Amino acid sequence: MIRGLWTPDTVGWLLVAAGLPAAVALWFDQGVDGVLRLVLCLAVVAAWQILFRVNLGVAPAPASAITALAVAVVAPIEVQLWQIALAVSFGAVIGELIFGGWGRNFLSPGVVALAFLSLSMPNAAFVASGANVAWAVLPGALVMLLTGILPVSVLAAYGAALGLASMALGLEITLLAASGTLAFAAVFLVADPVAAAATPVGRWVQGALAGALTVLLMTGTSVPQAAVFAVLLAGLFAPLVDQGAIAAHLARRRARNGRA
């Protein structure tokens, strides 16, 4: 009869609110150009949302603004605006809207857009963002952790795996220089409540996988690209990891409770 506060829309608006400081940091780091790119990305996402709403009845979701923010923050600076628009379109449509809108997608649409950009523009150099973005991401992340929107386990596993793997490979310095990108990726892409694994064990595995893969891929490419592909791969594996975790859980229950 009574309803809790956390409807999908509330969660979505909170995600957007948590992303606002990162948008301000973008303005600090990249000036008006960065803001213009964000506005362009938002406009493209909004256009696709309206199109899908009108033609297919897919509910628009506030959280889709995160797709735009992700591309604006992580994408390389020298990419043409039409290329960005194309990447955002791909992310919004293929990553989210064709599944019936935010909440039914299985990959973070921001990751899909960035992966598209990175694959189709192999020459564009991704530049990692530094401490400004990291600090900007922090308050929103804390609020979302306290309200239980961000899965703590994913973040913890991602952080631990990043730390351990980089120490093993001696890449701590590179990692610190890219703290902004990594923090943004951790909060908005890896720990996306919709796309993250859905079981407690699955979340630890998925977070750790994303962290370890990021460091591994960093040895061959720039940090943002490594982060994007690591998150993409971990996200693709998330359903499989979940299936494993569920099977293990059910097997444990059967072993404990077995037919008397």
Added chain:
Amino acid sequence: MTHHFRRGLDIVIGGAPAQSVMPGNAVENVAVFGGDHRDMRTEVLVAEGDGVARGDPVFRDRKRPEVVIVAPAAGRVETIEIGPKRRLSVLRIRREGAAARELTPPTVPTRDSIAELVQRCGLWPSLIVRPFGRIPTPGTAPNAIFVTAMETDPLAADARVVVAARRSYFQVGLRALRLLSDGPVFVCQGPGPALAETEGKFRIERFAGAHPAGLPGTHIDRLHPHERGGTVWQIHAQDVIALGSVMTEGVLPETRIVALGGPGLNNPRLVEAPEGASLDDLVRDELRGGQMRVISGSPLSGREASHLRRGHHQVSVLPRSQPRLPGRRWWPRHAAALRPAPVVPTLALGRALGPDLPVVPLIRALSVGDVETADRLGCRALLEEDLALATYAAGGSKDFGALLRQALDTLEEQP
């Protein structure tokens, strides 16, 4: 033994009832609803205008005539409404006098004689079978019986107070129940002194933690998980007390203890009221100003109703939020597009289920109607009330209880 339940959510709603039984309004009207017994094909046994005594059968199941529903209070049958498929919709009784139908408890209690008594006194439908949540088929026996002698729902009556008032009946009722079960009878209560003396097959089990630690689904998952197969019956402590009253006095108790709670009441407290009492009568002159909704049952799993529904022992009065006028705002109209809202897993949702099942995958399976997966993930361990907290935690955009019922109905039809 004490079981610590570590998940769950503390839901704070103003107007918690004072935990002592105080005088309440006189209840003039009571009613029984066919809709509370969905698996009965109802055959009405009285006519409008008939006088009935408390405990007189008013309708029974066509297929299982032993299963009867009795009048909760003496009076005159005012209206009988028949709904679709010739099922009883509602039967209203205006109270008059205090006549009660007397039954003779068996001198030598055996399983058959007790079962017959439980059926004749109208308490049989208070037993709920898991899986599927039906009225037990007469002649069958469960692998265990769970007596729910605790409440963790917001605004509920403390079972300790309820049982303390009628402790001897409770003990007698338990003794009778013991005969109905092939296995143990679990008395599930909160922490603290035992509510009953343990004898033979009963076991006192204590559960501590936040809601849903007090739901039978949670208890059953700890003590007789669904993987073990077989069936279990659950029954509420107040029904056990009623059975004890029939065993000792030969009559059903006149009243139950009902919690009146919620921010809409001037004086939230426990009162005595008959089953099926009219909520208008119960809360008359007790409401605070403003628009209120009067709910039979807990704020989580109850429903707005005119009378106390079967199995409900609490009335929650909550402020009614103003409905949004459609078309006035652009965003909500478009956000509520053609599809129901998706399920976004949050920490609250992950903690909302009593049984130890994979919550988010289960809820996702239910919300897309994937019965096969829901079954594999253990939806047979659940009844509607077990998902009420999950519905709340997900913002109430979908009623997972109703979805579960559809899945259970499908599973039950399969061989």
